Amino acid sequence: MDNSSFQFLTKEESQEVDKALLSSPEKFLTRLTISSFRLLTIIAEQEGVAIEELTPEQIIAWFEKDGKIRREEGIEAATLKW
Template sequence: MSEQPGVQFLTAEESAKVDIALLSSPEKFLTRLTISSFRLLKIIAQAYEVPIEALTPQQIVDWFEKDSKIRREQGIEAAVLKW
């Protein structure tokens, strides 16, 4: 799995659009999470060379384990998720 340079899961503009939407705070949170998750699922699907719809829960878990291992062994900048 290679690092995704410049990966941005939610832009400031998108976040601002969610802010002005006529949604409750929990709905806004879920909307932001869904947008970010969609982008991450695209990355995971690319890593497995499958369409998003074909991803299995196990592939998603495996991808997170690989990214976590990269972060531990190579540092946060080498991982996709920067947390």
């Protein structure tokens, strides 16, 4: 998967969340959940496992690897652009 232009939450999805009859904390959690699901999908794909099979250890290792890529190769080479 090419993550160079990948969005974890689109503008349209964010607008749909805004329209939902939810409190502000619930809207925040909804956005976070959608984004997290997308990120977990990427992690599972890169790890070669089903999303349901991901372990906390694999997720932590993935974040470490992505951070190392960001530090060594630059932000554009990493999945997370922060």
